Amino acid sequence: MDQQNSSDDESRQLEEVASTSAFQDISYLFKRDAPFETRKEALKWVQETGRARKFVLVIKKSDAGGNGRRGRVTIACERSGTYRGIFQRVGIAKAELIEKMPRKLTNAEEEDNTRPNTGTKKCQCPFLIQLKEHPDSYWYVSVVCGMHNHNSANFLEGHSYAGRLTQDEAAILDQMSKANVRPRQILNTLRQRDKNNASTLRTIYNARQRNRIKEVGGRTQMQQLLHLLEDNMYLSWHRKDPESNVVTDLFWSHPDSINLLRSFPYVLLMDCTYKTNRYRLPLLEIVGVTSTTLHSRLGFVFYLQRLCPTTHGH
Ligand SMILES: [Zn+2]
Numbered sequence: 379m380d381q382q383n384s385s386d387d388e389s390r391q392l393e394e395v396a397s398t399s400a401f402q403d404i405s406y407l408f409k410r411d412a413p414f415e416t417r418k419e420a421l422k423w424v425q426e427t428g429r430a431r432k433f434v435l436v437i438k439k440s441d442a443g444g445n446g447r448r449g450r451v452t453i454a455c456e457r458s459g460t461y462r463g464i465f466q467r468v469g470i471a472k473a474e475l476i477e478k479m480p481r482k483l484t485n486a487e488e489e490d491n492t493r494p495n496t497g498t499k500k501c502q503c504p505f506l507i508q509l510k511e512h513p514d515s516y517w518y519v520s521v522v523c524g525m526h527n528h529n530s531a532n533f534l535e536g537h538s539y540a541g542r543l544t545q546d547e548a549a550i551l552d553q554m555s556k557a558n559v560r561p562r563q564i565l566n567t568l569r570q571r572d573k574n575n576a577s578t579l580r581t582i583y584n585a586r587q588r589n590r591i592k593e594v595g596g597r598t599q600m601q602q603l604l605h606l607l608e609d610n611m612y613l614s615w616h617r618k619d620p621e622s623n624v625v626t627d628l629f630w631s632h633p634d635s636i637n638l639l640r641s642f643p644y645v646l647l648m649d650c651t652y653k654t655n656r657y658r659l660p661l662l663e664i665v666g667v668t669s670t671t672l673h674s675r676l677g678f679v680f681y682l683q684r685l686c687p688t689t690h691g692h
Pocket residue numbers: 433455456457458503504505525526527528
């Protein structure tokens with residue numbers, strides 16, 4: 379009786395493992411009678427189907443076809459192939475390296491082994507799908523192997539490949555960044571658009587940084603500032619040190635401020651105490667007062683020379 383119970387338990391456990399582990403055949407997900415019109419559509423469908431199950435599928439081999447040949451794409455799990463460890467990559471025999479290694483490094487290596495497996499991803503996963511272009515020029519999906527030999531990722535967030543932005547998403551990000559939308563809100567928008575989106579705040583920050591570099595296009599910060607002032611029709615004027623060519627003072631004013639000054643030229647407040655503790659550089663603010671006692675900032679002078687005698691004692 380007891381034995382019966384324990385074997386029941388065992389089989390139940392096995393069943394549980396089979397149903398929860400990723401080692402099950404998921405080829406049924408990729409069974410599809412209707413072909414795709416284009417390679418892009420077929421690829422997108424396969425990758426999205428994988429993604430819904432938290433598997434990242436990548437192109438392993440691609441033949442665009444032409445010259446009488448039919449197009450063909452081989453899609454594999456990102457964990458297919460073998461992990462090439464540091465020893466293989468460097469091309470040194472492991473024994474040789476360990477021999478040369480000081481004791482301290484070996485300790486570190488041992489410590490490394492106790493950590494969860496975070497470095498290597500490739501584990502010869504056999505999962506394989508083929509997209510084939512048939513003579514009717516439609517693309518057909520066929521599963522070569524529908525099994526993974528590892529569990530699916532619990533979270534695709536933070537996954538470098540899965541978190542990548544699509545072209546559309548990148549365009550949205552660019553637009554929103556230019557409209558000064560905060561990164562957190564941009565991420566929320568992207569997630570609302572696509573609930574499978576696995577981007578993180580880091581993805582957003584990195585993309586914004588890349589855009590910024592592209593925009594600056596090799597100009598230095600000062601060049602970019604002068605460029606923007608000119609582009610946006612600001613009235614600006616600067617002085618520079620003739621020897622080092624370093625900008626020493628910079629004045630700028632918005633075109634609207636100039637118009638305002640023309641209308642109300644009577645009272646001007648000039649003050650040089652703008653957050654001097656924080657920035658340690660004097661910024662001269664010129665504030666105009668209109669007839670309705672409204673204050674408006676008319677212009678700024680930025681002194682890069684620290685508190686020179688002429689600017690002190692405003
Ligand atoms: Zn796999």
